[in-house]
Amino acid sequence: MTQRRILVTAALPYANGDIHIGHLVEYIQTDIWVRFQKLRGQECRFFCADDTHGTAIMIRARQEGRSEEALIADVREKHIADFTGFHIEFDNYGSTNSEQNRKVCHEIWSALRDAGLVHEKEVTQLFDVQENTFLADRFVKGTCPKCKAPDQYGDNCDKCGSTYTPADLTDPISTLSNTTPEVRTANHLFVRIEDLHPFLEEWTQSGQHLQTEVANYLKGHFLGDPLRDWDISRPAPYFGFEIPDSPGNFWYVWFDAPIGYIASTLEWCEKTGADFDRWWRNPETEVHHFIGKDITYFHTLFWPAMLKTAGFNLPERVHIHGFLTVDGEKMSKSKGTFVKAATYLNHLDPACLRYYYASKLGPRLDDLDLNLEEFIQKVNSDLVGKVVNLASRSAKFVADTGLSDSYPDDGGLFEYAASRSETIAAAYEVCDFNGAMREVLALADRANKYWDDQKPWELKKDESRQAELQEICTIALNLFRQIIVYLTPVLPQLSEQTGELLNDPVTNWEQAQTPLTGTLVNKFQHLFKRIEEKQVQAMTDEAKAEAEATATEAAASEWNDTGDALTQEPMSAECTIDDFVKVDLRVARIVAANSVPEADKLLQLTLSLGGEERRNVFAGIKSAYNPEELVGRLVICCANLKPRKMRFGTSEGMVLASGPGGKDVFLLTPDEGAVPGQRVH
RNA sequence: GGGGCCGUAGCUCAAUCGGUUAGAGCAGCAAACUCAUAAUUUGUUGGUUGCAGGUUCGAGUCCUGCCGGCCCUACCA
Numbered sequence: 214m215t216q217r218r219i220l221v222t223a224a225l226p227y228a229n230g231d232i233h234i235g236h237l238v239e240y241i242q243t244d245i246w247v248r249f250q251k252l253r254g255q256e257c258r259f260f261c262a263d264d265t266h267g268t269a270i271m272i273r274a275r276q277e278g279r280s281e282e283a284l285i286a287d288v289r290e291k292h293i294a295d296f297t298g299f300h301i302e303f304d305n306y307g308s309t310n311s312e313q314n315r316k317v318c319h320e321i322w323s324a325l326r327d328a329g330l331v332h333e334k335e336v337t338q339l340f341d342v343q344e345n346t347f348l349a350d351r352f353v354k355g356t357c358p359k360c361k362a363p364d365q366y367g368d369n370c371d372k373c374g375s376t377y378t379p380a381d382l383t384d385p386i387s388t389l390s391n392t393t394p395e396v397r398t399a400n401h402l403f404v405r406i407e408d409l410h411p412f413l414e415e416w417t418q419s420g421q422h423l424q425t426e427v428a429n430y431l432k433g434h435f436l437g438d439p440l441r442d443w444d445i446s447r448p449a450p451y452f453g454f455e456i457p458d459s460p461g462n463f464w465y466v467w468f469d470a471p472i473g474y475i476a477s478t479l480e481w482c483e484k485t486g487a488d489f490d491r492w493w494r495n496p497e498t499e500v501h502h503f504i505g506k507d508i509t510y511f512h513t514l515f516w517p518a519m520l521k522t523a524g525f526n527l528p529e530r531v532h533i534h535g536f537l538t539v540d541g542e543k544m545s546k547s548k549g550t551f552v553k554a555a556t557y558l559n560h561l562d563p564a565c566l567r568y569y570y571a572s573k574l575g576p577r578l579d580d581l582d583l584n585l586e587e588f589i590q591k592v593n594s595d596l597v598g599k600v601v602n603l604a605s606r607s608a609k610f611v612a613d614t615g616l617s618d619s620y621p622d623d624g625g626l627f628e629y630a631a632s633r634s635e636t637i638a639a640a641y642e643v644c645d646f647n648g649a650m651r652e653v654l655a656l657a658d659r660a661n662k663y664w665d666d667q668k669p670w671e672l673k674k675d676e677s678r679q680a681e682l683q684e685i686c687t688i689a690l691n692l693f694r695q696i697i698v699y700l701t702p703v704l705p706q707l708s709e710q711t712g713e714l715l716n717d718p719v720t721n722w723e724q725a726q727t728p729l730t731g732t733l734v735n736k737f738q739h740l741f742k743r744i745e746e747k748q749v750q751a752m753t754d755e756a757k758a759e760a761e762a763t764a765t766e767a768a769a770s771e772w773n774d775t776g777d778a779l780t781q782e783p784m785s786a787e788c789t790i791d792d793f794v795k796v797d798l799r800v801a802r803i804v805a806a807n808s809v810p811e812a813d814k815l816l817q818l819t820l821s822l823g824g825e826e827r828r829n830v831f832a833g834i835k836s837a838y839n840p841e842e843l844v845g846r847l848v849i850c851c852a853n854l855k856p857r858k859m860r861f862g863t864s865e866g867m868v869l870a871s872g873p874g875g876k877d878v879f880l881l882t883p884d885e886g887a888v889p890g891q892r893v894h
Numbered sequence: 895g896g897g898g899c900c901g902u903a904g905c906u907c908a909a910u911c912g913g914u915u916a917g918a919g920c921a922g923c924a925a926a927c928u929c930a931u932a933a934u935u936u937g938u939u940g941g942u943u944g945c946a947g948g949u950u951c952g953a954g955u956c957c958u959g960c961c962g963g964c965c966c967u968a969c970c971a
Contacts, residue, residue, distance in 0.1 A: 336969075430898060434971055441970055467968095506899085507966065535899085536965070543964075572919095573907080579900070580964060587905060590920060598933050606930035647907075651919075661934055670929035743931055 217499060219257040220492055220526075221247050222474040224504045225264035225309065228285040229273055232295040232554040234566065235537040235544055238581055241570050242534060242644065243503040244301040248702035249641040252722045258492070260477040262307035262314075263289050266453035267466035268346060272389060274452070275344070281452045285310060295554035299563040300705050305484070307477030309469050314476035315454050318469050322456070324523035330408055333459075336401045336444070339394035341387040345450055347399070352389055355382030402459060403442035409518045410440055416517050422530055423513060426578060431513055443515060471516050474502070475525065492526075499529035506533050506578045532644055535580035546760035549753030556759065560752040564704050565592045565744055571646040571703045585753075589744045595650075599657040600700070601707075601741045603664070603693040608714065608737035610669065611686040614679075616715075620691065620728040621684035626663055630656045630695045631726050637699050638722065646703070653699045660692035690715065691728045698725040710740050797853040798869070798893035800883050801828070806840035809861050816840055817861070818868065820850055823890030828852065831864040837878035849881045849893055 223243040226236060243259065250257035265285040274281040285308065293306060307313065325331050339348045387394045406413075417423055417431045444465065446456060451463040475493055482489040492498055504512050512531050520527050539550035557566065569588050572595070573581050620627070633652055640649035664685070672682040694715060701708040701719050712718035716732045804827075805819035814835050820828040830850065851867040869881045883891075 426899070434897070438971070441968075444968070510966085510968085538964075541905095541963085575907085579907095582906075584905065587920070591906085593931090594920070594933090597931060602930060602933055604930095605933080610929075651908095654919080658935095662936095664929085665927075665935050668927085668929090670927095673929075739931065741931085743933095 217250075217255045217257075218492075218495075218497055219250055219255055219499045219501060220478065221250075221257060221259045221501045222477075222503065223259075223261050224502075224508060225262050225470055225473050226292055227267075227269070228263040228265040228288040228292075228308075229269050230288075232292055233544070234539075234552045234554065234557060234583065237299060237554060237566065238537050238570055238574075239503055239505060239534060240296060240301045241299065241567050242532075242574055242646070244299075245567070245571055245646060245702045246501075246503070246532075246641070246644060248302075248705060249638075252701055252720075253638065254721065254723075258304040258478075258481070259302065260305050260307070260474060260481065261303050262309055262311075262473040262477040263292060264466070264470045264473060265308055265310040266451075266464075266469060268349065268352075268447075268451065271346070271450070271452040272344065282310070291555070295558075298558045299554060299567065305477050305481035307473060307480045309473040309476070311476055311480065313479040313483070314469060314473055317472050317475045317479060318454055318464060319457060321472060321519055321523040321525075322464075325404055325519070326458070328408075328522050330405050330522065331402055331445075332405060332442075333400050334403055334442075335398050337396060337398045339385060339387070340397040341390055341392065341394045343390040343392045344387065346389070347397070347448060348387055348389070348394055352387060353382065353385050353394065354388055355385035399448040400462070401444050401448070402446040402456065402462060404445050404515075404518075406443050406515065406518050407440045409521060410436070412521055413440070413514055413518060416521075416527065417513060422528060424533060424576070424578060427509060427513065427531075427533055430509070435510075435514060440514070467511055467515075471511065471519075494525060496526070498526055500526050501530050501532060502528050503532045503534070506535055509533055532576075533578045534574070535578045537581055537583060539583045540585060541582055547757070549755075549757035549760070551760060552752060552756045553759070556756050557752060559755065560748045561744065562742065564596075564706055564741070567703050568592060568596055568650075568700075572650040574644065574646040575648070576644045585749055589746060589749060593743045595654055595657075596704075596707075597741055597743050599654060599661060600693070600696055601739075603657065603660055603689055603696070604711070604714065604737065604740065606664065607669070607686045607689040607693075608734055610673065611683055611690070611734045612736055614683050615733040616690065616730050617684050617687040618731045620730050621688060623663070623688040623692075626659060626688065627691055627695065627728055629659075630692060634699075634722070634725055641702065649699070650703075653696055656692070656696055656699075660689060660696070663692070664689050687728075687730065690734065694719075694729060695725045698722065707740055714740070795853075796851060798849055799852040800847055800887045800889050800891045800893065801850045801852075801868075802847055802889045803843045803845065806843040808835065808840050812861060815861070816843070818843070820848070820866065820868075821889050822852060823888065826890070828865040829862065830866045830868060831859055831861065832868045832870075834868070834870060834878050834880070837872075838880070846880075847883055847887060847889070849883065 221243060223240050226232060232240075240261075247257055247259040263285060265281075270281055270284065274284045277284065289308060296303070296306070339353055340346070341348050341352075385394055386392070414436050417428050417436065420428070423431075445468050446459065446462040447453070447465050449455075449461050449463065453463040453466060454469060456462045456464055478492055479489055481487065482492070493500075502512055502516075509531075512528075517527055537544065539545075539548075539552075542548075542550070544551040557563075565588070569583070569592060570581065572591060633656065637649050637652045640646070640652065667685045669682050669685045669689075672678045672685070694711060694717075697704075697708050697711045698719055701722075708719045714735050714737065715729060716735065717729055799822055801820040801822050803818050804821045807817045809815045809817050809831070812831075812835070814833040815831045816835050816838065818830045818832055820830055822828065828850065849869040851869065854866050856863050856865045870878050871881070872878045883893075
């Protein structure tokens with residue numbers, strides 16, 4: 214068989230959040246496929262990177278008061294730790310914010326320009342002045358211009374169903390800053406992808422590169438009409454790469470993100486001295502992308518169009534998978550089913566999830582359900598009960614003797630399992646891991662039955678039949694090892710441990726064809742622990758607690774409260790309740806307010822505490838309030854403050870207000886229902 | 895609002911191009927066994943294929959409508 218050269222990518226995780234068990238469906242699936250190819254002896258490399266650009270990252274960095282670079286470096290570290298924890302092994306993990314990516318972006322951009330595909334159009338968008346950014350539709354809320362329903366998003370009304378542009382909204386509000394955005398126009402760059410329509414028609418419909426559902430979807434929804442121009446630029450400010458021949462404009466994140474696949478390869482080539490063109494400009498290299506169904510559009514239309522124009526390898530296959538549900542529902546933070554990779558690893562072995570996903574993944578794009586009860590049952594029953602149990606029940610009988618020197622007659626069991634090799638491999642090849650797991654587990658069933666039929670535990674008692682016992686164990690352990698070879702892409706760690714147990718590491722798929730004989734067998738240690746229900750419970754509990762903590766934080770950050778005020782005027786020393794009750798705070802009504810002409814800052818207020826009780830108070834609020842607007846309103850005053858003689862008269866109390874002074878003075882007002890004279894407790 | 899995918903046993907999934915009596919695994923039930931991490935082996939229960947129509951000699955599969963779930967939604971379909 215000639216060696217294939219295969220370049221594999223998984224979608225780039227966005228550097229704006231943690232990896233969770235939903236993401237892992239894709240990374241585990243891809244990693245299994247890559248490990249399978251490598252085990253089969255193919256020249257296979259797996260590239261990924263963090264997707265780091267765009268408005269969301271820019272806004273989050275601002276909110277956290279640090280640079281985008283600091284944010285993405287931080288997230289990158291966490292992402293890599295999560296992937297490592299789940300035994301997901303990349304040949305290179307890059308970043309879209311790298312010099313390599315900038316270089317490849319330039320190259321592809323020049324190609325698009327040279328092909329005459331780029332042109333400029335004016336685009337009108339809302340602009341958030343405070344946040345200094347253009348607003349995507351989802352960042353704008355306002356009142357529907359048709360039905361007047363309040364609180365609708367920028368593109369359509371979910372009350373009356375009418376669609377419009379954000380600029381049509383009555384009273385638009387930026388959800389980023391709660392301020393009113395203004396309408397601004399900017400020049401955007403567009404790619405006329407319609408020029409590649411015939412190519413895309415051919416490429417998507419050839420049956421070679423896409424699942425049929427996907428091909429049909431594209432045919433029915435995009436390819437039947439002229440393809441729309443793709444808006445590929447965003448005006449400053451934007452976190453990304455500035456477009457070289459269009460100063461002030463940046464490439465839209467979806468332009469440079471998939472280019473990250475190529476850039477990550479380039480980075481790897483620079484590190485290892487590999488030949489870049491051999492991987493990306495060579496018809497013998499197969500490029501395989503693994504993605505979720507949500508980003509089909511970008512990977513099956515724009516991406517091939519870009520590659521085609523720039524003369525890179527086209528994807529041999531885009532493998533599209535569905536989404537994860539937990540217990541039949543969308544992952545839910547409040548139910549504790551929104552589980553981060555790191556949270557999972559605090560409680561459970563990554564191999565469990567790898568196996569469970571493998572046992573449920575098929576070649577189609579159906580959603581995958583993580584049923585927590587089934588998860589426990591399946592892992593315990595399949596991996597512990599059937600597979601590992603084979604070693605567990607046989608290894609100790611041959612701890613002293615090792616395996617027989619020649620492979621005994623097993624009635625064709627090993628040969629049969631060896632003959633399943635290509636069927637199992639074919640299932641892996643088309644990502645029918647579910648089918649592959651079924652095949653392998655059927656082999657385990659046969660092996661367990663063989664063991665039961667032979668009843669070796671009876672031989673143990675008969676001194677004269679020890680050779681027979683060794684033979685049965687040799688068979689059982691070889692059938693076990695064969696299964697482990699087949700499971701190596703899914704369970705690399707178990708495979709490694711098995712290699713240690715039998716003193717023969719698993720390095721190649723073909724090892725399933727030849728029995729192992731004459732080696733020593735090490736002392737058996739548990740290769741795998743059963744999942745306890747309480748571990749899963751503890752995991753969901755932690756996920757729930759995490760979600761609650763972040764919800765509280767999010768609620769606070771929604772108001773964009775900074776710590777500035779507190780910093781400028783630090784907290785006073787602690788006081789007792791006794792200290793506090795000495796201060797008699799009362800609700801008061803301002804019944805008269807006059808300017809004090811000779812004073813710069815003071816207004817003279819007459820406060821009523823109800824009945825006949827009056828106070829004359831001089832308040833330093835002249836620069837913030839007009840006397841007329843104060844008359845009649847309720848305020849809070851300190852009523853038992855020792856009267857103080859001032860130049861203009863005696864002040865008999867104090868009106869409560871916050872703010873640094875000058876124009877920034879904010880009087881306290883009690884809520885509706887308060888009446889003058891009430892004490893504030 | 896528009897659009898896509900899906901709905902088969904208690905659970906998770908099969909079923910070629912429309913073709914015989916809709917199949918597996920897990921769970922459940924019964925038994926055997928005791929080497930093994932309460933593991934294993936044998937037998938077995940379980941179905942009006944979401945609902946209502948239609949096309950056909952024949953429908954899980956094709957068509958229409960409805961119900962439910964998931965997902966997408968770019969100045970668009």
